[in-house]
Amino acid sequence: MPSSLQESSPPASATHRTDVVVIGAGLAGLTAARRLVAAGHSVVVLEARDRVGGRTLNHDLGDGQVVEAGGQFVGPTQNHVLALADELGIGTFPAYAEGASVYVHRGRATRYSGDIPPDLLALPDIGVTTARIARMSRQIPLHAPWEARHARRWDATTLDSWIRGTTLGRGGLDLLNSFLGSAYGATAADASLLFSLHYIAGMGAEGVPGTLDRGIGTKDGAQERRFTGGSQRLSSTMAEQLDGRVVLDSPVRAIEQDDRTVTVRTDSSAWTCRRAVVAVPPALAARIRFSPLLPPEQDALFARLAFGQLMKCEAVYDEPFWRAAGLSGQGVFRAGSTVCSMFDNSPPGGRPGVLMGFLGGRQWRAWAHRPAHERRGAVLRAFAQVVGPEALRPRNYFEQDWTAEEWTRGGPTAIAAPGVLTELGAWRDRPFGRIHWAGAEHADYWNGYMDGAVRSGKDTADTVIEQEG
Structure with a gap:
C-alpha cells in the first residue's frame, strides 16, 4: 500500500472541509482529482475498497x-489513457x-491468422452484419444517441433480434457473442441495438469513426497493447501523486446538498464541500442515499444500467x-x-x-x-x-x-436493455445540483474502457473548474 494513502477513514464523528469530494479512486475519480488539484482546488478522494484502481487490479x-x-488492453484512438500513461512515465x-490463433467449434480446433475466424458457413453472415453495423453506427450522434433518426426503432429491439432478422444463419451471431462475452459480460440478447451501435460508434476518437473491427482487433485494435507493470499502476501512481488526499476503506453512504454546499457521509466521517464528483458505476451510485432524492428519471437510469x-x-x-x-x-x-x-x-x-x-x-x-x-x-x-x-x-x-467484488458487482461495463436510452438516456451525465458524475459509463468514446474512464474524469473536472471559477 503506498505510504501516501490514508488506510482508513478519519476518527468517528470527524467533520472536514474541502473544495471538492471525489467518490471513487478508480481511473475516472483519480484523473478528476488530479486535474482539480492542478487547478488549485483542495480535494479528498473517498474510496470504499482497501485499494485504488477500481476495475483494474494487478495480480502478483x-x-x-x-x-x-x-x-488491461489499450489500443489506437484511446488517446486519453495513453496520454495519461505518458505523463506518469508508464510505458506500454x-x-x-x-503466430496462429485458434478457432474452436464443436470440439474442432482450426488455426487461422487475422481477427476473424475462418468459419466458411459463418463468413457471409459476418460480412453482412459488420457492413450494416458500420453503416448504422455512423448515424449515431455520440453525445445523444437517442436523437438518432431511427433511435426509437433501434432501441425497441435487442441486438440479437436484429441480427437474427437480417442474417440467414447463426454463425455471425455466435461469433459476435464471443466478443460480447468479454466486452459486455453479456450477450447480444441483453443489449439494445441502439446501445450497441452507440458503443461501436465510440470505438474511435474525434475525427476517427468507431468501428467494430477496431473493437475486436489485436493489431491496430483495442487489444493491441498492455501497460508495463500492469494497468493498476496508473491508479497507484496517481494516488501517490495526490499525496495523502486518497482515503481508503471509506464507503460513502449518503450525500446531502443545499444551494451552497454538499455533505458527503461515510461510516465514520463527514466531508463538507462546494462540489462532489461521484465516480463509481451508475448502479452503485444509485445505492447512495441522496438528500434531496435523485430525480426519479436519473435514479431509474442508474439502476437500469446493470453490469454484465x-x-x-x-x-x-x-x-x-x-x-x-x-x-x-x-x-x-x-x-x-x-x-x-x-x-x-x-x-x-x-x-x-x-x-x-x-x-x-x-x-x-x-x-x-x-x-x-x-x-x-x-x-x-x-x-x-x-x-x-x-x-x-x-x-x-x-x-x-x-x-x-462488493464495490463493483459485475463487469466489465454497464449495458442498456431496450428502451433505456430513448426513455432515460438524457439523464446520464446531467449534474444533480452540485453533484457531478464521472466514470467509464459516462463516456461517449470508448464507453466502458479505461480510456473512457480517463476521458470522463477529465471532462467532469473541467466542468467543475469552470463552474467554480
Missing part, C-alpha cells in the same frame, strides 16, 4: 512480475499476437510453451465452450507464461456457481484445445470474479 506473480486481473508493450457478469481465469506456466509451436495463445470459442475467448497474458519478458480466458455472460452463468475445481478443470481443458495438453498442468491458477 512473484519476482517483480504482475499480470492483470481486471481491465505489445500484447503477444505472433465477467470472470477472468488465468493459468501460469514456467514459460509460454505455445509460442515454440507457432501459436499466439489467442483462441475464439463458438457457443458451447467454457470460455468465450483467451489470450497470451504473459509479462513483457515472456516469463512466466500466462494464459487468460474470459468467462462472460452465458459462460459465467453456466460456470460461476459450480465448484472451483470443476471450473478450473473445464477452463484448462478449453486452453488445451487451443495450445495443447501442456495447458492442463499449470504451476498456478487463479480467478477474478468481478460479480463477487
Whole structure:
C-alpha cells in the first residue's frame, strides 16, 4: 500500500472541509482529482475498497512480475489513457499476437491468422452484419444517441433480434457473442441495438469513426497493447501523486446538498464541500442515499444500467510453451465452450507464461456457481484445445470474479436493455445540483474502457473548474 494513502477513514464523528469530494479512486475519480488539484482546488478522494484502481487490479506473480486481473488492453484512438500513461512515465508493450490463433467449434480446433475466424458457413453472415453495423453506427450522434433518426426503432429491439432478422444463419451471431462475452459480460440478447451501435460508434476518437473491427482487433485494435507493470499502476501512481488526499476503506453512504454546499457521509466521517464528483458505476451510485432524492428519471437510469457478469481465469506456466509451436495463445470459442475467448497474458519478458480466458455472460452463468475445481478443470481443458495438453498442468491458477467484488458487482461495463436510452438516456451525465458524475459509463468514446474512464474524469473536472471559477 503506498505510504501516501490514508488506510482508513478519519476518527468517528470527524467533520472536514474541502473544495471538492471525489467518490471513487478508480481511473475516472483519480484523473478528476488530479486535474482539480492542478487547478488549485483542495480535494479528498473517498474510496470504499482497501485499494485504488477500481476495475483494474494487478495480480502478483512473484519476482517483480504482475499480470492483470481486471481491465488491461489499450489500443489506437484511446488517446486519453495513453496520454495519461505518458505523463506518469508508464510505458506500454505489445500484447503477444505472433503466430496462429485458434478457432474452436464443436470440439474442432482450426488455426487461422487475422481477427476473424475462418468459419466458411459463418463468413457471409459476418460480412453482412459488420457492413450494416458500420453503416448504422455512423448515424449515431455520440453525445445523444437517442436523437438518432431511427433511435426509437433501434432501441425497441435487442441486438440479437436484429441480427437474427437480417442474417440467414447463426454463425455471425455466435461469433459476435464471443466478443460480447468479454466486452459486455453479456450477450447480444441483453443489449439494445441502439446501445450497441452507440458503443461501436465510440470505438474511435474525434475525427476517427468507431468501428467494430477496431473493437475486436489485436493489431491496430483495442487489444493491441498492455501497460508495463500492469494497468493498476496508473491508479497507484496517481494516488501517490495526490499525496495523502486518497482515503481508503471509506464507503460513502449518503450525500446531502443545499444551494451552497454538499455533505458527503461515510461510516465514520463527514466531508463538507462546494462540489462532489461521484465516480463509481451508475448502479452503485444509485445505492447512495441522496438528500434531496435523485430525480426519479436519473435514479431509474442508474439502476437500469446493470453490469454484465465477467470472470477472468488465468493459468501460469514456467514459460509460454505455445509460442515454440507457432501459436499466439489467442483462441475464439463458438457457443458451447467454457470460455468465450483467451489470450497470451504473459509479462513483457515472456516469463512466466500466462494464459487468460474470459468467462462472460452465458459462460459465467453456466460456470460461476459450480465448484472451483470443476471450473478450473473445464477452463484448462478449453486452453488445451487451443495450445495443447501442456495447458492442463499449470504451476498456478487463479480467478477474478468481478460479480463477487462488493464495490463493483459485475463487469466489465454497464449495458442498456431496450428502451433505456430513448426513455432515460438524457439523464446520464446531467449534474444533480452540485453533484457531478464521472466514470467509464459516462463516456461517449470508448464507453466502458479505461480510456473512457480517463476521458470522463477529465471532462467532469473541467466542468467543475469552470463552474467554480
